[in-house]
Amino acid sequence: MEKSLESKFTALKAQGLSIDLTRGKPGSEQLDLSNLLLSMEVSPQSSNGTDVRNYGEPLGILEARELGASLLSAPIDSTLVGEQSSLLLIYQLILANYLFGLKNPWKDQENLKFICPVPGFDRHFRLLEDFGIEMLTVPLTGSGIDMKAVHALLQEHENIKGIICVPRHSNPTGDTYTDENISALLEAGKAYSEEFLFIFDHAYLLHDFLPSLCQTPTWELIKQSEVEDQAAVFCSFSKVTFGGGGLAFAAAGKPVFDLLIRQRASMIVCSDKPNQLRHVQFLKDHAGVIKHMSKHAEIVRPKFELAFAALDALSPDIGDYQRPTGGYFISYNAKRPIATRVIELCKEVGVLITPAGSTFPHFLDPLDSNIRLAPTFLGIDELKIAMDVFVTALEIAHQETA
Ligand SMILES: Cc1ncc(COP(=O)(O)O)c(C=O)c1O
Structure with missing residues (x-):
């Protein structure tokens, strides 16, 4: 040396x-920004009279669904509010596909595969590993996924069930995918199979700290490519308010949405509605x-x-x-x-x-x-x-x- x-x-x-x-993880100064949540009183009733203290509204209270829908630019009917973790919602969606499937349960199929951009998020890999899903890696280019590599994989492999990706400020590279890149991905997956599942993990949808590429909302691009029935978009407040104490949102086309609800109904009667109401009172709306x-x-x-x-x-x-x-x-x-x-x-x-x-x-x-x-x-x-x-x-x- x-x-x-x-x-x-x-x-x-x-x-x-x-x-x-x-x-x-957010630093303590960032957590302090949401301290009001610790002492905020919420009314026992949501805007449409739902008693937030009791069971009910498994898809979330109306005002929280409205907020999630506006963040994801998706229709309210296609948006649900989960617990505090978007990773949990993603896990539930994979599990639902594994057990029940949109058409055929994945558990009855062999050689399940998923496309994973790398470098990527360790917990995505761990999740897929839990289900024995082979991970086919593709590089990131700095402005999205290397589509040449995606096309090559789609040509070479059978039984690719979908892709999981982080289209804005990707973990860890920071790639923000261009609209063209996302649309090219949607078209490629659609042409490959009507069961190809697009999972967009928008964990950093709201987390610009320097001027950043303006993206067309992912749900809008999904609509333009007419693949709503194969797509789901997720985000959460884990790095907006409190890590492990925020809200998580999912938007998906009807078959995927129904599958997710079906899986969740076996696991949980409803999520923490006082926390949903508290967050809406605190953050108010998209602009807030x-x-x-x-x-x-x-x-x-x-x-x-x-x-x-x-x-x-x-x-x-x-x-x-x-x-x-x-x-x-x-x-x-x-x-x-x-x-x-x-x-x-x-x-x-x-x-x-x-x-x-x-x-x-x-x-x-x-x-x-x-x-x-x-x-x-x-x-x-x-x-x-x-x-x-x-x-x-x-x-x-x-x-x-x-
Ligand atoms: C890409 C990505 N997705 C999901 C998560 C976890 O989000 P949540 O707390 O909503 O489960 C993280 C946290 O590090 C992340 O980096």
Whole structure:
């Protein structure tokens, strides 16, 4: 190891750090923006007289469905409010397809496959793995999915059941898909099979922190391609109000919507309606959500800018990253196969980074190059130190493989 790097590493180690940069969680300042929810009183009745304290309204109270429908630009009749987790709704939809199916249950079929853009969200991969679904990966281009790769897979494989993707500020690359890209995907899936399921996980629909690409609402594109009956779009308030204490929404065409409701009815009588009412009272409407999210952006932007500055100071020979304009992550690609080693070095100093491979199915990054950084949770001072550790670890690992 070069002398100056060695002494820097030793000095960082001597600080006895304990910093966690692993998961994309809102920082406490962001959570404070929604503190009113903790003490807010709600009326026992929703706008149409539903007693929110009791069972009933399994699809959610009217005003919460209206809010979800306006966020997803979908009809109210096609929108439901779940519990606090969109991941749970997605899981329920996959389970419903597995057990019952739109036409044939997936459990009665062999060699189930799904298309997964990579790098991607570890829990999507884990979910598909639970059902024994083979994950066929496609790269992201910076502005969406590599459609050439999608077409090649569709030609080569039978029994591809669908795709799961994050079309805005994708986790972790930050890709925001162009309208053309989403429409091309919809057309390709439609031509492949009328049972091809489009799952759009819009976890970062509302999470711009820099000027971002303006997208036609995904539901609008789904309508234009006439694939409502094969599509579902999800979002949640996990990173709008409280992680694990918000609301989750799903919009889907009738057969998919009915399938999801059928599955949910076996699991839950109805969700937490006082929380739904509280959220609507707090955020009010679509404009209220946008205003609230602009406050998040003010808090989050300086953290990303700090991380960008640290990464920009590195030699481009070591690696590169795509500058996100929203979402919760930065995806760094080392030019050499050093991701595992970098994360190991960071851990030695006391900085935890998401394990290498997490952004690929089965934790297998074929190049051992992708590292996901999640800068939102830390305070600025801690983040500065964490980035210093990260770039030092990158420089060391890069040199080691020279
Ligand atoms: C792409 C993506 N989808 C879903 C989730 C989880 O969302 P929820 O809390 O609504 O289940 C996350 C959280 O990190 C995410 O990054």
